[in-house]
Amino acid sequence: MNGTQSCPAPSDLASIVDYAASLDCIHCGLCLEACPTYTLTGREGSSPRGRIHAMRAVGEGRLEAGSALKEELSFCLGCRRCESLCPAGARYGHMLSVARDSLAQRFTPWPARLVRFLSLRLVVRSRLLLSGAASTLRLCQRSGLFQALARLFPRSARLAALAALPAVPARAARRPLPPLTPATAPGPAETDANDAEVAMLEGCVMPELLGRVNRATARTIAAAGSSCRTAPGHVCCGALNAHNGDLAGARALARTTMDAFDALTGAADAPLTVVVNSAGCGAHMKEYVELFEPGTQDHARAQAFASRVRDYAEWLAPRLPALVSPTGIQAPVAYDDPCHLCHGQGIRSEPRAILDALPGVQRVEMEDSEACCGSAGTYALQRPEDAQAVFASRERAFGESGAGILVTANPGCALQWIAGLATSHPQARVLHLAEVVEQALVEQPDELGARWNSPVARQSHRRRGKEGEGETAEAAL
Structure with missing residues (x-):
C-alpha cells in the first residue's frame, strides 16, 4: 500500500445524485444532534451525514437507488439546519x-405521478385553479366534511x-x-433612487390562504x-416544485418569474428590487x-436576478422609520426562525x-428558536405524523x-x-412579521387580518351549522 486512500470512481449512477457535492461532507457528525429526523429516530441513516453517505454510495455503484432511498429522502424535512453547522460547507x-428529482422520475407510481402533475404543473401555475382549489377547500371545511371523515377514519x-x-x-x-x-x-x-419603487412577490399560496399578510406587506413597504x-399574471416562483423533486418544473417557473419581474423597471429603466415575504x-x-448550467445565459441571468431578491425583513430593517406608533400589542411576542430564512x-x-424597534412589543426568546416546526412546505400534509x-x-418551547x-x-x-397551537394554546395568536409592523406603521391596519388568528376565527370552521360570533368572524374574513 502507498499510504494514500483514493475515492472509487463514480459509476454511471452518479447522475442520480450530485456525486461531486457529496464528497464535500467530511463525516464529522456536527449535524447529527441538530437534525430533526435524527433526533426522532436516532438512526444514522436518517441524519444528513447518513443520507449524504447513501448518495455517495449510489454514485459509486455500492448502493441501489431504489424506493428505500426515496423514502429516506422523503422523510427529510429539508430544513437545512445542517448547512448552518457544517464546517466543510x-x-x-x-x-x-x-x-429527489432523479428518484421521483424513476420510482414514483403512476397515481402519485398524476397528482404531482396536476398540483405542480397545473394548479400552482394558475391563479384561477388555485382560487378554485381554495374555494373547494373552504366548502369542505364549512360543511364539516373533513371533520366527519376524520371521525370515520380515526387512524388516518x-x-x-x-x-x-x-x-x-372567504373569496x-x-x-x-x-x-x-x-x-x-x-x-x-x-x-x-431606484428604491423609490420595489416589486413584491405575491406567490401562489399567500393570496389564497394569507392574503392579509400580502396586504400588510405592501402597506408597510409603502409606509x-x-x-x-x-408582477401582473405571475403566480408561482417554483419553490414547491424544487422542494418536491420536480426540477424541470422549477426551471420553467424560474424563467417565468425572471421574465415577470425583469419587466418591472424603475429609475433609468433598471430592474426593481424584489421583496419576498415567504x-x-x-x-x-x-x-x-x-x-442552470454554469456558463449559460440562464445561469448569468439567475445570478443577476438573485442579487435583487430581498426578504421582507432584510429589506425593511435598515429603512424602518425612527418614529413609529405604539402597536397596541399587549402579550409577549416570541419569534420563530423559519428554516429557509435563518439556514x-x-x-x-x-x-x-424590527420587533425590538416597535413600541410596545415585548419580545421573548424561545428555546432553540432555529429548530424546524415541521411544516417544510407540503411535508405537514404528506407526512402529518412525522x-x-x-x-x-x-x-x-412556545409554552x-x-x-x-x-x-x-x-x-x-x-x-x-x-x-398546532389551536388545541394546546387556544388563546395564542400567530402573526406574520409584516402584520406586527403594520400595527405600528399604518394608520388604519387591516382589521380583517388582525382577526384571522383569533380563537374564534381559528375554530369557526369546525362548528358545523353554528351561528353567531364564530360565523360573524369567519364571514368577515
Whole structure:
C-alpha cells in the first residue's frame, strides 16, 4: 500500500445524485444532534451525514437507488439546519433536491405521478385553479366534511391534518393586490433612487390562504417610503416544485418569474428590487443559479436576478422609520426562525431588530428558536405524523416562553403554528412579521387580518351549522 486512500470512481449512477457535492461532507457528525429526523429516530441513516453517505454510495455503484432511498429522502424535512453547522460547507439542500428529482422520475407510481402533475404543473401555475382549489377547500371545511371523515377514519393522520387546517378565508379576502401601492411616506434620505419603487412577490399560496399578510406587506413597504408593485399574471416562483423533486418544473417557473419581474423597471429603466415575504420562496429565488448550467445565459441571468431578491425583513430593517406608533400589542411576542430564512438565507438578526424597534412589543426568546416546526412546505400534509412529532418540541418551547403571540416570516410555518397551537394554546395568536409592523406603521391596519388568528376565527370552521360570533368572524374574513 502507498499510504494514500483514493475515492472509487463514480459509476454511471452518479447522475442520480450530485456525486461531486457529496464528497464535500467530511463525516464529522456536527449535524447529527441538530437534525430533526435524527433526533426522532436516532438512526444514522436518517441524519444528513447518513443520507449524504447513501448518495455517495449510489454514485459509486455500492448502493441501489431504489424506493428505500426515496423514502429516506422523503422523510427529510429539508430544513437545512445542517448547512448552518457544517464546517466543510456541504450543500445538503442542493444534493437533496437533485436526488429527489432523479428518484421521483424513476420510482414514483403512476397515481402519485398524476397528482404531482396536476398540483405542480397545473394548479400552482394558475391563479384561477388555485382560487378554485381554495374555494373547494373552504366548502369542505364549512360543511364539516373533513371533520366527519376524520371521525370515520380515526387512524388516518392525513385526514386529521386536513381537519386541523386553518379556515380558508372567504373569496372577498382572497383578492389580489393592486398593481401599484403608492408610497405613503418619504423614504430614508440615503435610499437609492431606484428604491423609490420595489416589486413584491405575491406567490401562489399567500393570496389564497394569507392574503392579509400580502396586504400588510405592501402597506408597510409603502409606509416605509417605497411604492410597491406586483408582477401582473405571475403566480408561482417554483419553490414547491424544487422542494418536491420536480426540477424541470422549477426551471420553467424560474424563467417565468425572471421574465415577470425583469419587466418591472424603475429609475433609468433598471430592474426593481424584489421583496419576498415567504422565506421558502426567497431562499429558492436567491438560488435560481443552481437550476442552470454554469456558463449559460440562464445561469448569468439567475445570478443577476438573485442579487435583487430581498426578504421582507432584510429589506425593511435598515429603512424602518425612527418614529413609529405604539402597536397596541399587549402579550409577549416570541419569534420563530423559519428554516429557509435563518439556514437558507442567513437572516436572523433583522426580524428581531424590527420587533425590538416597535413600541410596545415585548419580545421573548424561545428555546432553540432555529429548530424546524415541521411544516417544510407540503411535508405537514404528506407526512402529518412525522410533522407533528417534530412540532412537539416547538409547542413546548412556545409554552415555556410565556409568549401569547407567535411571530414568523413564512406561510407554511404560520399555518403549522396555527394548527398546532389551536388545541394546546387556544388563546395564542400567530402573526406574520409584516402584520406586527403594520400595527405600528399604518394608520388604519387591516382589521380583517388582525382577526384571522383569533380563537374564534381559528375554530369557526369546525362548528358545523353554528351561528353567531364564530360565523360573524369567519364571514368577515
